[in-house]
Amino acid sequence: MHRETDLYRQMSALHAGNFNRCFYCGCIATEYDLVPPIKYAQFYLKTREEADFYKVPSCRECFYLLKNDKSALLGQRVDVAKKQLTRKYKRAIRIYEVWSSDEVEDLDYHLKSSVIAGMVLGEESCQRVKYRGFDFEADGLKHSAHFIENEVFLIFAEKFDSFRDALEHAHKAYRIPKAKLIELFTEHNHCFDLAINSFHEKQARIIFDKKLKAQCTDFAVKYKQNTKFVMRTVELYCTKDESLTTEMALAKLYQEIIAV
Numbered sequence: 001m002h003r004e005t006d007l008y009r010q011m012s013a014l015h016a017g018n019f020n021r022c023f024y025c026g027c028i029a030t031e032y033d034l035v036p037p038i039k040y041a042q043f044y045l046k047t048r049e050e051a052d053f054y055k056v057p058s059c060r061e062c063f064y065l066l067k068n069d070k071s072a073l074l075g076q077r078v079d080v081a082k083k084q085l086t087r088k089y090k091r092a093i094r095i096y097e098v099w100s101s102d103e104v105e106d107l108d109y110h111l112k113s114s115v116i117a118g119m120v121l122g123e124e125s126c127q128r129v130k131y132r133g134f135d136f137e138a139d140g141l142k143h144s145a146h147f148i149e150n151e152v153f154l155i156f157a158e159k160f161d162s163f164r165d166a167l168e169h170a171h172k173a174y175r176i177p178k179a180k181l182i183e184l185f186t187e188h189n190h191c192f193d194l195a196i197n198s199f200h201e202k203q204a205r206i207i208f209d210k211k212l213k214a215q216c217t218d219f220a221v222k223y224k225q226n227t228k229f230v231m232r233t234v235e236l237y238c239t240k241d242e243s244l245t246t247e248m249a250l251a252k253l254y255q256e257i258i259a260v
Helices: 038-047 060-065 074-088 090-098 109-130 163-174 178-187 192-223 227-240 246-258
Strands: 031-035 054-058 136-138 141-143 153-155 158-160
Touching: 031 060, 031 074, 054 060, 054 074, 060 074, 074 090, 074 109, 090 109, 090 163, 090 178, 153 163, 153 192, 158 163, 163 178, 163 192, 178 192, 192 227, 192 246, 227 246
Parallel strands: none
Antiparallel strands: 031 054, 136 141, 153 158
16 A cells, blocks of 8 residues: 555756755755645545645755645745745845945944844845755656746846845945835835835935925015915915926016015
């Protein structure tokens, strides 16, 4: 009588460098992850739903991260493993993405040690998340690993292979704090172009508002008017006629209301 585990095909790496390597993250494999989980094996056999029936070399951590996942296809379990690793090491990955070696040098000893430890763990976690698996053989058939696509980040048509590199470039080239960039990147559908434009549009608005307030205040003092009244009127004029500058709107206010 065959055991249920006999239903599963052993995955064997085609190249020696991948022997005993976790297919999900590239660490040393100590376990075998069954795809689908053995408790669902009979379900897939009876229903003939699509299932891979692989014994996948796995490190202990990925093995336990996938313990409660019901996915029956290798590609699905790869996605789950990556998401679980990303979630577990989110803080370390954030530190690695945000901090650079030069910036760390300026910190005091204790904070510096903490950040460096986070950067090391974050870099390792990023490498595990990006690991693409390996070509393998199962039941005499060779398979290529095509489960992970190389993600490309664009900044005004310039390509970057990692979020960290893209973030560093955008931070230096466009003078935007990294934390703010990450926030705007998330808010704008993971698009650096929109994030950068949004930041500079807001900055331009802040500068414009300061200049507007200063001009309106000077005008109000000169002609003994209420500053809020002057600002509201100028904004109203500019809304109705977008070709007006602040100076033109103030001149219009003087001619139509004050000089009458």
